[in-house]
Amino acid sequence: MPENKQEGNQVSRRSFLRNGALAAAGFMIVPRHVLGRGYVAPSDRLRVAAVGVGGKGYGDITSFAEGPADINFLCDVDTRRAADAVKRFPKAKFYTDFREMFEKENKNFDAVSVSTPDHQHAVAAMAAMQLGKHVYVQKPLTHDIFEARKLTEAAQKYKVVSQMGNQGSSGDGVRQLMEWYNAGIIGDVHTVYVWTDRPVWPQGIEWPKTPSPVPAELNWDLWLGTAPKKDYVGNLVPFNWRGWWDYGTGALGDMGCHLIEPPFRVLGLGYPKSVEASVGSVYVGEFKRGYFPDSCPPSSHVIMKFEGKNGKEITMHWMDGGIQPERPAELGPNEIMGDGGNGVIFVGTKGKMMCGTYGVSPKLLPTSRNAEVHVKQTIARVPEGHYLQWVNAAIAGYGSDKAKALSSPFDIAGPLTESILMGNLAIRSYDYREAKADGKGYNYPGRNIQLLWDGPNMKITNFEPANQFVKRTYRDGWSLGV
Template sequence: MSHRLHRRQFLRSTAAASAGFLILSRAERAGGRSPNQRVAIACIGVGGKGRSDTDHAGLCGEVVALCDIDDIRLKETASRYPNAKTFHDYRELLDTLGDRLDAVVVSTPDHTHAVASVAAMKLGKHVYCQKPLAHSPAEARAMMEAARAHGVATQMGNQGTASDGFRTGVELIRSGRLGPITEVHVWTNRPFKYWKQAPDIVSRPTETPPVPEHVHWDLFVGPAPMRPYHPVYHPHDWRGWWDFGTGSLGDMACHTANLPFMGLQLGYPTRVSAQSGPINPETYPAWATITYEFPARGDLPPVKMTWYEGAKDGQRNLPDPALFQGRAAVDSGSLLVGEDFVLYSPSDYGMEQVLWANGSSAALPEPPERTLERLGGEDERDLNNKREWVRAIEGGPAPLSNFDYAAVLTEAMLLGNVAVRLGRPIDYDAETMTVSGVPEAARLISPAFRSGWSL
């Protein structure tokens, strides 16, 4: 990307940063630890997705510490790692075991991704963080800056990036064989069947049941404003609440928009506009259509990307059927409209691509030359995502979804939630992280943290 990333001299492009990243040896990075030792990993958030993340970490290194605010989840995972020390508060974990750790895996709810990850990186720990990297655009930027400042190996948990099919798709898009691409559509099946938000829930529960003995509620709330405990938040449906989750966009855009974002070498949008269902102060709306406008990148033309989520008037919010030229739209996917060919990826992860001519009589393009490493095993993409990260810790090349890339993707996508909440288009200045003429955008781009919690 050729545009500026931050006013404080963060002017390197994603490609340049990736090429020059991770030049220290493992011994230098791990404070002189022997290169023959397994990477010592602490896992923060070990239930839900954190369970498989912990197990993958155990296959790639040594799990020496586990942390979760839920005793039931913590004890269940700890039963598989009897030598790992257990904690409820990641801050205590880092204070106690900081000198014994090489790396940290963060698989908490979205609102604690950044505070836990940045705290670890400030101690020189390598970080694997689940998608999205952050709860707000400013947190995503802070994640990138911390990774650069402390020279650590990083990877975001959008595991499709590790698949061979995804990398083939990126190469095809970058080859230019589809013709100039100026139009992209991305859609998701969330939140259907996964969690509750508007229109089912539009306000906080009025009842205030006691906090269960196994839940450390203050630690769950973390940097968010304090509120009474209710099972509607933990352990699962936090995604639909403004204070804790990032909605369908945060849950899935780092997966489903990943192929066009990386393939087209997109960066920060200059304008974001949104339409949505009614906005309430507590939960994400029932549906949203968000349009991102990305500027030209060198010889590449400007791109308009449209995101679709939820249901409107009982009907799925999906792209215009005419775009598919008689083909059926799957539950989640992406579609890139090139001047010569259309690329349709019928999956969350961009691992498959279907091509058809866009009014062109040209034969379908041949597969391009390989420029990206293949890790093998599509069914092992999630594990390979961690393997690639641990290899970087040990002195290998930067992972493909390192924070130089992943933080830009996350910040760009989360600007859609800012536009949704404001109910108006926003013109974004990425250098200053401000929105022209909309002062109230500042509190959404960079929300305040509860006392005792910060970056």
């Protein structure tokens, strides 16, 4: 670490690229037979540098370490959150600024795991790929649509092995759903319902007016990263940032990559043609919840229109904050819909099927059909799981059969993330000009706007104000470098 924190913050992108080129020039794979019996060739193990090692990040790196991966470097802006990882991997060198870690250590690792708040995903992942490092990035892939597009392009440009952290994409459930659909069991799907019990953090609230002391263990400036400069407030770190647009992507960004992934894959969806949203705003006692531009709403219902493979329109309903679809008539009164708080229902011309979070517990409806319908397995499963699938693919290298078989590489995860973030364009573009409070404990929301989307050009064609949310303006000192 530099003696001056600010000095570490000024590590330049040019130095990343210069050192990355030197590392590439000096790279050599040592054949196994040269090392002798009992030795493991360096090319047989993946050296990982982790950015964000608390919470989910800790779970990620411990999962990598169950396979042929060594966790050599740890980076976190909060030493409290990093404590378990430091204890679990005592030989790993620790940094608080990923840019300094990349500059000083880029010869000593092969891959990077990114598990930061959403607003820092893209800058860390892009810097890693520009050094030629394989990347594993937690969901959602990025905070903005523009970032998702650029990371997708960069994975191909720099020829790195990539994977997003939506583990359900490697599960058996989504593959079972695909096999049923491909066999024509439920006919052509025209409507999909997706719902979640999130948010389980505060949303639809006002930004606290009183700043709080910054904990000594937290580098607040580095935590803010690309986001606007603000005073530290309590009850934000380490989890409740998800409900603030500067840092998180709300319930849709948090759970969409787990719940929308099954219909996206099963139906072969591309960019939505249009999207619209309605949002909830209420009072709870004296605690006001309503429309605050900085905060995601407490609930929302998003409707996306896609063009299916057969050219027919597919309508997807996303619901969060306690909103759920009507129970299918085919589902018994005591049977659980989805997994209870979350789920997906596919409505086809010949029947219905559903699943829970991550695509688990796939079922045909009525559930009695599951004992009657038998479809041959045609899609390979992933017995090693999502994490080791990426580790093994990264060791095999870009373009290898293992890399081509990945469940959620950026050429899949990127378009999926873009489609999910389209919903947030509609939520953030909800017209509040007619919103009002009557002073008696009720808040009347405004009206929704249907946004028409030009996917290839990343542009809303009928409502220009929505385009401001396609790409953020980073704080001075931060850049995506594209």
